[in-house]
Amino acid sequence: MTGCxxxxxxxxxxxxxxxxxxxxxxxxxxxxxxxxxxxxxxALGRELxxxxxxxxxxxxxxxxxxxxxxxxxxxxxxxxxxxAGVNRVVPFxxxxxQDLAGAFGVNVGGAVWVLQHLLPKMAAQGGGAVVLVSSIRxxxxxxxxxxxxxxxxxxxxxxxxxxxAKRYAPTVRVNAVAPGFTRTDMVATWDEGAWRQARSNxxxxxxxxxxxxxxxxxxxxxxxxxxxxxxxxxxGGYGLSGK
Numbered sequence: 091m092t093g094c095x096x097x098x099x100x101x102x103x104x105x106x107x108x109x110x111x112x113x114x115x116x117x118x119x120x121x122x123x124x125x126x127x128x129x130x131x132x133a134l135g136r137e138l139x140x141x142x143x144x145x146x147x148x149x150x151x152x153x154x155x156x157x158x159x160x161x162x163x164x165x166x167x168x169x170x171x172x173x174a175g176v177n178r179v180v181p182f183x184x185x186x187x188q189d190l191a192g193a194f195g196v197n198v199g200g201a202v203w204v205l206q207h208l209l210p211k212m213a214a215q216g217g218g219a220v221v222l223v224s225s226i227r228x229x230x231x232x233x234x235x236x237x238x239x240x241x242x243x244x245x246x247x248x249x250x251x252x253x254x255a256k257r258y259a260p261t262v263r264v265n266a267v268a269p270g271f272t273r274t275d276m277v278a279t280w281d282e283g284a285w286r287q288a289r290s291n292x293x294x295x296x297x298x299x300x301x302x303x304x305x306x307x308x309x310x311x312x313x314x315x316x317x318x319x320x321x322x323x324x325x326g327g328y329g330l331s332g333k
Contacts (some may be wrong), residue, residue, distance in 0.1 A: 092117050094218075094289040096310070098166040099123045099147065099204060100174030104274035105223060105306075108299035109171050112307040114138045123174075123286040131209030146199025147174050148192075158203045166211055168218035169310045172201045174222065175244075176202025177276075182238040193239035198246045217261035218239055219310045224248050224268045225301075226325045232240075232270075248321050263318040265309045282327065292327025311325045 091101050108329040114120045119139045124131035127144045128205045135142040145156025154238045161167070176196045201222060211219040226232040228244025248266055255264040271288035274298045280288070288296040305324045307329035308314055323329060 092312075093119070094168035094290070095119045095121060095165045096159075097121045097123065097164075097208075098173060099200070100170045100172070100223075102128060104173075104276075106173035106309060107134055107159070108303035109173055109223075109306045110134065110138060110140070110301070113169065113171070113310065114140065116307060116311065118169060119165075121160060121167065122244035123160070125174075129234050141148065147204070148195035149200065150203050153200050153203035154207060157261065160213070161208065166176075166215060166312060167208065168215075170205070170208055170212075170218070170220045170251070171223070171310065172204065172220070173223040173306075174200055175225070175229055177240045179235060179237055180239060185239055190239060193243045197240070197243035197248065201250065205254065207329065209254065209262060213258050213261045213318045216264075218261060219314075220254070220264045221306045221309045222244065222251055222264070222266040223245050223306065224251075224266045224321060225272045226268050226323060226329060229268055229321070229323060229329060232325075233327045236278040251321060252319045259318060263309075265314070265317060265319065266321040267282050267302060267305045267309065268323045268325070269297060269302045270323075270328040272299045272302055273298055287328075290328070291325060291331055296327065297326060298322060 096118040098110045101122045102112045110120050122140050122142045124144050146152045164268050222246045225244040227234050227241040228248050234243040251266040284324040
């Protein structure tokens with residue numbers, strides 16, 4: 091798995107960008123992805139000497155076309171990381187069909203469109219590894235009543251991990267990482283209540299993106315060659331702290 095092509099979806103910033111750096115440090119040829127062209131994506135491309143692609147994962151036609159074009163231009167990946175996601179806070183009682191579609195569009199739909207194209211080809215070429223970035227909100231005990239739609243979507247991503255691991259074994263391993271509170275640019279939207287939650291895990295602090303990226307890179311590597319169908323929770327012990 092060293093030195094192969096790694097496609098990191100949702101890599102313009104945050105956990106995705108940190109994952110791209112981690113995979114690049116392992117010697118992979120990284121292909122970066124963003125929803126649209128932008129300076130953050132371009133700057134990371136320059137930093138890693140990596141090609142960039144841009145398409146909207148919530149748009150089925152765009153996602154299918156974009157991933158096919160990316161594979162044709164830069165080679166079929168042996169490592170795929172799906173780090174794209176959105177979290178819209180909508181009270182459950184007020185959620186509309188549009189809100190539900192929005193929650194599932196990028197968080198689940200994009201993963202489906204991308205992997206429908208890539209997984210059969212990866213299996214045919216001899217295998218590889220897929221890592222989906224989920225969330226502790228997709229784990230039953232730590233699902234959030236404030237972000238019920240997001241929790242539902244991330245739970246679906248965990249279920250998809252198991253389903254695809256079974257379907258594509260033994261050639262392609264499929265796993266997920268479920269981060270807890272992580273210090274990305276979204277911390278700018280955290281109120282004091284969110285910061286209290288972030289500090290209430292057993293380690294007393296939120297994760298850094300590179301710490302989540304290390305878990306993703308591990309699951310994508312040969313060091314995890316006997317691991318598939320699993321969700322690795324990286325939350326500093328938040329789920330164990332009674333929350």
